[in-house]
Amino acid sequence: MTRTQTTEAPLDSTTIIERGRRVLALEAEALHLSEQALGEPFADAVRLLASCTGRIIVAGVGKSGLVGRKIAATFTSTGTPATFLHPVESVHGDLGIVGPDDVAILISKSGESDELLGLIEALARLGVKRIAMTAAAGSRLGRLCDVTLDLLVKEEACPHDLAPTTSTTVTLALGDALAVALLQAKG
Template sequence: MDRARILGLAERVLRLEAESVLGLLPRLDDRFVEAVALLHRCRGRVIVTAMGKSGIIGRKIAATLASTGTPAYFLHPAEGVHGDLGMVARGDVVLAVSNSGETDEVLAVLPAIKRLGLPLLLLTGDPASTLARQADVVLNVGVAEEACPMNLAPTSSTTAALAMGDALAMALLDVRGFGPDDYAALHPRGTLGWKALFRVADLMHTGPAVPVVPEQATMKEAIEEMSDKGLGMTTVVDGAGRLVGVVTDGDLRRQQLAHGPALLERRVGECMTRQPKVIREDELAARALALMEGRITSLVIVGPTGAPAGVIHLHDILRAKIV
């Protein structure tokens, strides 16, 4: 094995495939906008169809569309002419991928597509091909050279088609206003989906479990409340029951160093942390974890009157496996 030759070939492939993607940039024009609009107007599903290596790319495009808010599936054109065309219905949009634009199997499904009056979006390397002449919108994804040393195996061309499919999907995602919660809903077994299952309200301590002391209480009373509730902190409220601060284990250590045994008789209002970070109960627990930033172990949830409504602790979030 010739190490230099192997690395040289790999470098050539990566360079040519990178150039094939960059070569698409000057072609982004009104046709791309029209393609996005066509897919956005679809009231049915986007049917992606292609053969061979383009078929593999088509499956990926369909999967990306479906996972980002655009209902889509892949139709194998050879299976299509043997019955699977029954899955196609009025209101659908067809997205075909064919580098040559002359793929027999894709051409064979055209009559059914036209009979149903379905719009056809084509990704092709030949904008003058037979398929291109039948398409409503054509996006040129042609490349100057395949990365294959023989210039035969689909390499640069499939990379370009895949990149254009991703560009379409991401533009559609933005047009639809598709956000992280929407993505999580379609990926319930993924990490993001798992995080989106839990809101602060699902994990927070409420009612008698919430440690509370008045700001005029002694630090001895605050320590007793903290020990009783076991959250490593206590909320501090004013005479109207509104949150004015918190006392944490960290506060206790700092105050102990400063005041020694006299700490027990000091007023909580003199030792507490004012304006603590708070969070709403309807926010994601993952957001609470981000607010803790590795230095805070508890966040207070404040009710409509300003009183502490609950506390969420770092351990609650970790137990829910939101990491």
């Protein structure tokens, strides 16, 4: 079977629309759950970011890294110095941008990304406070950070659970919530 062949019948408009609505419904439900569950860890994260006298360092690998770049850009756009640090590049010299007055936001759905866990050790040695954003609060990432924000994602919209979809939506929205809450906290 070639890439363009499929085992399913051709898709009619109704099927396509239903599938699109399912994705939006799953993501909307996950955002609603995150909104309802938002609590003291979020307030702790905003207070930690507000006390930062350096810059916010955002890190993640893969799709989490792509979302992390946008989150760093949002912080910068709202008046808080921030930069994205790729965990792999950090061990090849880029860790030099990090100082003890910085606060790091570390993003990983599983909370077990080896590249990110290696960066955590270096950040801890530098005395950098760490905020985890993960769908596995009990993961190593969650346990090694000062504050853990649980993404509460139980199901990706991707039917094969291969592509991060719901998790990236929730991560992006939570990053926006942090940036706007921080903007307001700083006046």
